[in-house]
Structures are given as structure tokens and as C-alpha cells.
Amino acid sequence: MTSPNMGAKTLLDWFNAPESHLDSLFSQARILTDEAFNRQISVFRPGSHFPSVSITGTRCQLYCQHCAGRFLHQMHAINNPPELTSFCHNLVQQNGVGCLISGGCDDTGVVPLEPFLPAITEIKQSTSLYLNVHTGFLTETQANNLNQTGIDCASVDVVGDDSTIHTVYGLQHRTTADYLSTLQALDTSGLPTAPHICVGLLNGKLAGELKALQLIKSTIKPKLLVIIAFMPTKGTPMVDSPPAQPFDVARICALARLLFPQTEIALGCMRPRGGIRHQMEKLAIEAGITRLVQPTNATLQYLEKNEYTVNTQQACCVY
Numbered sequence: 001m002t003s004p005n006m007g008a009k010t011l012l013d014w015f016n017a018p019e020s021h022l023d024s025l026f027s028q029a030r031i032l033t034d035e036a037f038n039r040q041i042s043v044f045r046p047g048s049h050f051p052s053v054s055i056t057g058t059r060c061q062l063y064c065q066h067c068a069g070r071f072l073h074q075m076h077a078i079n080n081p082p083e084l085t086s087f088c089h090n091l092v093q094q095n096g097v098g099c100l101i102s103g104g105c106d107d108t109g110v111v112p113l114e115p116f117l118p119a120i121t122e123i124k125q126s127t128s129l130y131l132n133v134h135t136g137f138l139t140e141t142q143a144n145n146l147n148q149t150g151i152d153c154a155s156v157d158v159v160g161d162d163s164t165i166h167t168v169y170g171l172q173h174r175t176t177a178d179y180l181s182t183l184q185a186l187d188t189s190g191l192p193t194a195p196h197i198c199v200g201l202l203n204g205k206l207a208g209e210l211k212a213l214q215l216i217k218s219t220i221k222p223k224l225l226v227i228i229a230f231m232p233t234k235g236t237p238m239v240d241s242p243p244a245q246p247f248d249v250a251r252i253c254a255l256a257r258l259l260f261p262q263t264e265i266a267l268g269c270m271r272p273r274g275g276i277r278h279q280m281e282k283l284a285i286e287a288g289i290t291r292l293v294q295p296t297n298a299t300l301q302y303l304e305k306n307e308y309t310v311n312t313q314q315a316c317c318v319y
Contacts (some may be wrong), residue, residue: 029288048184060104081119124150143189161208200244215272229271250283257288266291
């Protein structure tokens with residue numbers, strides 16, 4: 001596939017191009033974004049209005065190299081369906097907007113959602129909360145059952161490199177074909193879906209991010225694409241790996257824009273802190289994102305200086 005106004009360069013050419021050659025890619029992506037969305041950026045600040053819960057508490061059988069269950073410790077621990085129902089009804093009383101329902105995986109990469117489906121259904125029927133459910137791998141039956149609960153969105157990670165699947169996730173019997181079948185199941189179910197792609201998951205380097213985009217393009221018309229970035233985390237086996245690089249994150253945002261010119265693209269909450277954060281945000285804006293979670297003050301100043309219209313939401317970026 002050749003990108004518009006890009007001469008003979010293909011998506012793969014841009015995926016492999018040096019950082020110094022990416023200006024024209026970013027420029028074209030920003031033009032496409034402005035044509036579809038004008039110069040608007042939605043800023044998301046979830047906070048207490050849109051908390052994350054783990055339906056497995058801090059437990060995860062998969063124990064991925066980049067996470068090792070550490071991210072679950074940042075979520076509200078839920079251990080059974082009545083606890084989830086109680087938590088969500090209390091959230092309504094606190095003027096909550098919605099919540100992310102996530103959890104650890106079993107050793108096959110599946111989040112054990114089935115026992116919680118009746119509770120999720122009751123929450124959707126009795127409240128106005130926006131429910132975003134983070135799924136692992138799904139069969140068609142599981143996707144249909146999840147859709148019948150009435151949830152607003154399914155967030156699903158998509159990995160396009162078998163080596164990453166095997167070495168980082170430890171899923172020796174899974175391949176990119178399993179992500180494809182999960183996307184196909186979600187498409188068949190009709191459930192609104194926000195695929196997530198983590199840039200640099202293989203020790204900070206690009207690997208299957210372009211293929212992940214192509215898997216998504218071949219199966220669904222996503223509600224939203226969420227680009228996140230690998231960040232080395234204390235207490236994990238990958239703590240000493242380099243983080244995803246800002247130009248690589250922006251490169252994937254731009255390629256996503258070329259493949260999905262009418263789809264909103266978010267730079268999500270999982271990304272490195274510290275000095276590279278503003279550079280990553282600024283480049284991602286130049287590369288065509290329309291949603292941004294928890295930007296730095298420097299990024300907000302950049303948006304104002306460059307005359308973007310900023311809309312702020314007290315929710316997660318799939319809202």
C-alpha cells in the first residue's frame with residue numbers, strides 16, 4: 001500500500017525509515033487528521049471519576065515480563081461479582097462517569113470475565129456508567145456473551161509479532177493468528193472495540209506494531225485506536241530495558257492515521273514518565289492523534305500556542 005502524496009514509499013518503508021526522514025510522514029498524517037477532525041484534541045483525566053478495577057485483585061497467572069502483575073496493584077481490587085456491583089453503585093453515588101474493568105490473565109492469556117457477566121449486565125441496566133472492559137483473547141461465543149451485557153466498549157491488546165508474544169507474554173502456544181481470531185470474534189459480535197497497540201514492547205524496539213495495525217485493518221472498523229508505549233517498570237524482569245522512543249511512538253501514530261483516516265487515535269495512559277514524556281506527546285500530536293491522556297503542562301502550552309481546540313473529559317480515553 002502506498003501512502004497518499006508520499007511517492008513510492010510504502011507503509012513498511014516508513015516503519016523502517018530513520019527518524020530524520022519522518023517529517024513528511026508526520027506532516028501528511030497531520031493533514032489527514034485536520035481534514036477529518038479539524039485542529040481538535042480531547043484531553044482525558046480519568047481520576048476518581050473513571051477508576052480502573054481488577055476482577056482478579058492482584059492475581060495474574062501469566063506474569064508477563066513487562067508487567068509481572070505490577071499494573072494490577074494500581075487498580076481497585078475486586079474479588080467477586082457482588083464486590084463489582086457494590087463498587088459501581090458506590091461510584092454512581094460519587095458522581096462517577098464510568099470505569100475500566102480489567103484483571104490478570106490465566107496462563108492462556110484469557111481474562112476470566114465469565115463469572116462477572118451477570119453483574120456487569122445488572123450494572124449496565126441499573127446505572128448510566130460507561131463500562132470499558134479490557135479483554136484478553138476471546139472466542140466468538142465469549143465475545144457474543146460480553147456484548148449481551150450491554151457494555152460500551154471492549155479494549156483489546158493487539159500484538160503483531162510472534163517473538164514478542166512468546167518472550168514478553170510467555171504465551172508459547174499463541175501467535176498473531178490468535179489476535180486475528182479475537183478481532184474477528186469482536187467484529188462478528190458487533191461490540192464496539194478499541195484496539196490497543198503497545199509500541200516498543202520488545203525491549204523498547206519496534207517489532208510487530210505495523211502488522212498489528214494491519215491485523216486490525218483487515219478485520220474491524222474500530223471505534224478508536226489507542227497507542228501506548230512500553231515503559232520499564234520497577235519489580236519486573238524488564239526494568240532495565242530501554243523505554244519506547246518518542247519518534248517510534250509517533251511513527252506508529254502516523255501509520256495508524258494513514259490506515260485509518262476517519263478513526264480517532266489516542267495516546268493512552270501507559271507511557272514513560274520523565275523527560276521524554278513531553279517530546280512523545282508533542283510528536284504524537286504532530287503525527288495525528290486526536291486524544292491524549294494526562295498531558296504535561298508543557299504539552300498543554302504547545303497546544304495553546306499552535307491554536308488547537310482542547311476539550312477536557314474526566315474519563316478514560318475510550319469514553
